Amino acid sequence: xxxxxxxxxxxxxxxxxxxxxxxxxxxxxxxxxxxxxxxxxxxxxxxxxxxxxxxxxxxxxxxxxxxxxxxxxxxxxxxxxxxxxxxxxxxxxxxxxxxxxxxxxxxxxxxxxxxxxxxxxxxxxxxxxxxxxxxxxxxxxxxxxxxxxxxxxxxxxxxxxxxxxxxxxxxxxxxxxxxxxxxxxxxxxxxxxxxxxxxxxxxxxxxxxxxxxxxxxxxxxxxxxxxxxxxxxxxxxxxxxxxxxxxxxxxxxxxxxxxxxxxxxxxxxxxxxxxxxxxxxxxxxxxxxxxxxxxxxxxxxxxxxxxxxxxxxxxxxxxxxxxxxxxxxxxxxxxxxxxxxxxxxxxxxxxxxxxxxxxxxxxxxxxxxxxxxxxxxxxxxxxxxxxxxxxxxxxxxxxxxxxxxxxxxxxxxxxxxxxxxxxxxxxxxxxxxxxxx
Amino acid sequence: xxxxxxxxxxxxxxxxxxxxxxxxxxxxxxxxxxxxxxxxxxxxxxxxxxxxxxxxxxxxxxxxxxxxxxxxxxxxxxxxxxxxxxxxxxxxxxxxxxxxxxxxxxxxxxxxxxxxxxxxxxxxxxxxxxxxxxxxxxxxxxxxxxxxxxxxxxxxxxxxxxxxxxxxxxxxxxxxxxxxxxxxxxxxxxxxxxxxxxxxxxxxxxxxxxxxxxxxxxxxxxxxxxxxxxxxxxxxxxxxxxxx
Numbered sequence: 001x002x003x004x005x006x007x008x009x010x011x012x013x014x015x016x017x018x019x020x021x022x023x024x025x026x027x028x029x030x031x032x033x034x035x036x037x038x039x040x041x042x043x044x045x046x047x048x049x050x051x052x053x054x055x056x057x058x059x060x061x062x063x064x065x066x067x068x069x070x071x072x073x074x075x076x077x078x079x080x081x082x083x084x085x086x087x088x089x090x091x092x093x094x095x096x097x098x099x100x101x102x103x104x105x106x107x108x109x110x111x112x113x114x115x116x117x118x119x120x121x122x123x124x125x126x127x128x129x130x131x132x133x134x135x136x137x138x139x140x141x142x143x144x145x146x147x148x149x150x151x152x153x154x155x156x157x158x159x160x161x162x163x164x165x166x167x168x169x170x171x172x173x174x175x176x177x178x179x180x181x182x183x184x185x186x187x188x189x190x191x192x193x194x195x196x197x198x199x200x201x202x203x204x205x206x207x208x209x210x211x212x213x214x215x216x217x218x219x220x221x222x223x224x225x226x227x228x229x230x231x232x233x234x235x236x237x238x239x240x241x242x243x244x245x246x247x248x249x250x251x252x253x254x255x256x257x258x259x260x261x262x263x264x265x266x267x268x269x270x271x272x273x274x275x276x277x278x279x280x281x282x283x284x285x286x287x288x289x290x291x292x293x294x295x296x297x298x299x300x301x302x303x304x305x306x307x308x309x310x311x312x313x314x315x316x317x318x319x320x321x322x323x324x325x326x327x328x329x330x331x332x333x334x335x336x337x338x339x340x341x342x343x344x345x346x347x348x349x350x351x352x353x354x355x356x357x358x359x360x361x362x363x364x365x366x367x368x369x370x371x372x373x374x375x376x377x378x379x380x381x382x383x384x385x386x387x388x389x390x391x392x393x394x395x396x397x398x399x400x401x402x403x404x405x406x407x408x409x410x411x412x413x414x415x416x417x418x419x420x421x422x423x424x425x426x427x428x429x430x431x432x433x434x435x436x437x
Numbered sequence: 438x439x440x441x442x443x444x445x446x447x448x449x450x451x452x453x454x455x456x457x458x459x460x461x462x463x464x465x466x467x468x469x470x471x472x473x474x475x476x477x478x479x480x481x482x483x484x485x486x487x488x489x490x491x492x493x494x495x496x497x498x499x500x501x502x503x504x505x506x507x508x509x510x511x512x513x514x515x516x517x518x519x520x521x522x523x524x525x526x527x528x529x530x531x532x533x534x535x536x537x538x539x540x541x542x543x544x545x546x547x548x549x550x551x552x553x554x555x556x557x558x559x560x561x562x563x564x565x566x567x568x569x570x571x572x573x574x575x576x577x578x579x580x581x582x583x584x585x586x587x588x589x590x591x592x593x594x595x596x597x598x599x600x601x602x603x604x605x606x607x608x609x610x611x612x613x614x615x616x617x618x619x620x621x622x623x624x625x626x627x628x629x630x631x632x633x634x635x636x637x638x639x640x641x642x643x644x645x646x647x648x649x650x651x652x653x654x655x656x657x658x659x660x661x662x663x664x665x666x667x668x669x670x671x672x673x674x675x676x677x678x679x680x681x
Contacts, residue, residue: 005571012559336555339516340614341544341572343537431516 001346003353010353013326024322025362031315032366032410033373035308039402040374042304046297050290058146060102060269062276062285063219064095064259069282074274077289081282086254091279095261098275100268103146107258108138109221110235111249113190113205116175132174135223136165136189138232139260146262147220154183154214162231165189166214170224179215186211189225191235194245203249206238221258266290312410316417319358323351323421331428338430351422352415359414363407370406371398464490464513464622464654469522471508471677482508484677486522490670492621495648495655497668504674506658507626513656514547514624515539526622544572548615548653550644552627554607556599562586562610563595570617578617585613589643605636612643616651623648625657629664641667 014021050059067081087106096104115131139147142159149156157164165187172182190205210227218226236252244251261283263272269287276283327334334347466488473480482505490496500506512519515531518539524531529542549555556565563582570578586592589609599607608628615623625644629637641664648655657668665671673680 001568002571005568008564009557009559016559332553332555333557336549336551336557337568338540339514339543339547339549339551339555340569341540341547341618343540346572429517431511 001342001349003349006346006349006353007357009350010357013330013350013354014357017326020322020325021358024318024358025365027315027318028312028359028362028410028414029366029369031308031312032363032406033369034311035305036367036370036402036406037373037377038304038308039406040371040399041377042297042301043399043402044374044378046301049293049297058262059266059286059290060263061146061148062261062263062269062273062283063148064261064276064281064283066254066257067282068280069277073277073282077284077286079282079284084253085280085282087256087259087281089255091281092256092259094279095259095276098272100264100271100275101261102264103143103262105140105143105146105260105262106229106256107221107260108229108232108236108255109135109223109257110138110232110239110252111192112136112225112235113192114171114174114225115188115190116171116177117185117187131190134170134225135221136225136227136232136235137218137221137223138227138229138235139220140229141226147218147260149216149218149220149226152215152217153179154212156214156216156226157228159228160230161228162234163208163210164213164227165210166216166218166226167212168216168218168224168226172215174224182212182215184212187225191238192245192249193238193242194249195242201243201245203245206235220260266294312413315362315410316413319355319414319417320421322358323355323418324424326354327351327421327425327428330425331432334425334428335430335432338428344426347428348422348426351425352418355414355418355422356411359411360407362414363410366410367403367406371403463492463525463527464488464656465523465525466509466513467523469509469512469519469524471505471512471520481677483512486674486677486679488672488679490654490656492527493648493652493654495645495669496657497665497671498656498658498674499660499662499665499671500674502660505677506674509674510624510626510656510658513622514549515542545618546620546622548618548620548623550608550611550615550623550625550628552630554599554604554611554631556607556611556614558599561596561598562591562602562613565599565610566614566617569614573618575618581617582613585616586610588616589613603636604632605639608632608636608640609643612640612647616647619651620653622654622656625655627659628657629659629661637661637664 063079064087065079065081066085066087068083068085070080070082073080092104092106095101112134113131114134140159141156144156151166152169154166156166167182167187169179171187172179175182177185186209188207188209190207192203192205194201194203196202216226220226239249240251261272261276263269269285273283273285273287337347466486469483469486469488470481471483473482486509488509498506498509511517512524512531513526515534518534519532526542526546529546531539531542534542543549556562557568560568563579563586566582566585567578570581575581583592583595586595589612591606591609591613594602594606594610599610602610623644628644629640632640644655644657645667647653657664659665
């Protein structure tokens with residue numbers, strides 16, 4: 001008997017009892033849907049929690065400061081600085097050479113003077129919104145997804161842009177603007193330089209007017225203005241072209257004010273931090289906190305997987321029950337097939353393909369239903385969060401491994417559930433089966 | 438081993454590398470005993486049965502219900518293995534064949550016809566025949582099915598399911614299916630038992646035509662004396678004993 005013959009028999013056998021087939025498929029569908037929905041929601045919620053702990057960046061991100069590590073640095077998540085220590089290109093190279101490091105993103109910060117609109121002719125107070133001192137934080141904005149940056153409105157500046165900034169809520173406090181109204185406005189930024197004038201140490205500035213393209217929450221560096229690293233480099237070069245401004249405007253001691261180092265995996269974070277500490281740099285990462293939270297999330301995952309497994313177990317029992325009933329009903333057909341020369345494996349294949357069909361159809365429908373349920377849960381949760389003035393959560397990401405595993409797992413489970421009845425059918429004595437007519 | 442009859446020794450390839458030799462359909466039974474257990478009791482279905490059916494013969498087996506007719510038929514057809522005695526069909530010692538060899542024997546040597554027709558309701562007339570052909574890995578299954586349906590006069594019923602056919606038509610489809618692998622021994626268990634007189638005669642005519650044209654050995658189990666009278670040889674089974 002060919003596979004096509006077996007498949008024809010299996011599919012027509014299912015159609016002969018549409019009610020029973022539908023209920024069996026429904027049981028598998030419900031099991032798969034529950035498992036996929038729980039896994040999808042748990043994954044989204046888990047990644048959101050970890051993301052929150054790491055301030056929007058990847059959980060493997062380590063912040064390196066341009067300062068010396070103290071002796072306790074290796075034992076704590078917090079930054080333990082003991083004096084300045086410049087970060088150079090050599091430092092970058094040394095960190096990048098570690099096999100556990102995926103990416104190294106340099107950070108350059110620069111002191112500035114910011115003037116929110118309406119703009120005046122001087123850098124001093126012009127109206128109710130005075131100029132104020134702040135810091136611009138420059139990074140490679142092509143790697144935003146690898147950085148602890150959460151976009152609250154708009155977007156981040158384009159990589160390399162010299163007249164775009166994203167601001168933090170700190171600027172909103174100074175300017176009196178709201179998150180939504182700030183996007184699209186402009187801000188004047190003065191990049192200062194100290195110089196020796198005729199009357200001694202004096203200051204001047206390179207003025208730029210930038211468009212605010214987004215509002216962000218960021219932990220890359222301390223500062224209200226997020227800009228491209230090129231813009232920060234220009235400001236740094238301008239400042240270094242002058243003289244040391246003392247406590248008011250000291251010359252930058254380090255080429256880079258910090259680094260964001262991404263370990264290859266969560267398991268590598270500790271090793272990378274040890275390596276960085278070994279190089280003498282203070283660093284911080286929520287390593288222990290994330291590990292602790294992940295342990296709790298793992299427990300939640302196990303509980304949810306248990307619930308899904310129970311649902312799938314019930315579905316498997318449904319498949320087995322349906323096939324046992326089918327074997328009982330089809331004793332005569334099995335006997336006739338054997339009488340005309342069918343082998344045990346032909347009968348086995350017929351019933352296993354029936355189980356496979358139920359598992360596959362139920363798995364596909366259940367997986368789609370599970371994703372829709374997860375999406376619906378996401379919409380409901382986000383609606384609630386938005387009403388409460390909280391940031392929404394990204395739900396409904398299509399996880400192909402989850403989809404593949406769910407469909408494959410459900411199909412394999414259905415086949416496994418069909419093994420015992422299929423063997424019962426295959427081992428029926430043809431004489432007894434024919435006599436059962 | 439003594440072989441009876443002229444149709445001998447055309448080897449057929451079957452699954453698992455076993456070769457089932459095409460036989461002349463001679464059936465040689467000596468001292469065959471067979472019992473069934475029912476709880477603690479034992480029921481003797483056949484007792485010391487001796488039977489010779491020549492190749493190409495046409496034999497009727499009669500007897501009351503429970504006499505052992507169907508048991509003898511299922512033993513000769515390889516549906517179960519004899520418990521004691523000798524049972525040779527052509528070159529095949531059925532006591533010695535393994536499970537897969539018995540399946541190959543049924544596939545290549547035997548054509549079963551049942552009182553209940555034994556057609557799969559899931560499949561059309563054509564598909565029922567093709568399925569039997571596919572068990573022997575036939576590559577011309579569609580053509581074979583068409584030719585056989587034409588032979589039994591049902592070319593206009595190829596796509597009909599068994600439920601859409603009359604009893605006589607179903608039995609003719611069953612005969613076509615039994616013939617698809619060109620068996621040398623046809624075992625018919627009450628082939629006319631569920632048919633009206635007219636259909637029964639047409640089915641018997643067809644079986645006899647096949648028996649003559651193809652040279653198959655034909656063993657018919659029946660309650661019906663008028664059916665039995667048409668056979669060349671008649672045997673009667675009573676309480677597991679074969680009477681001439």
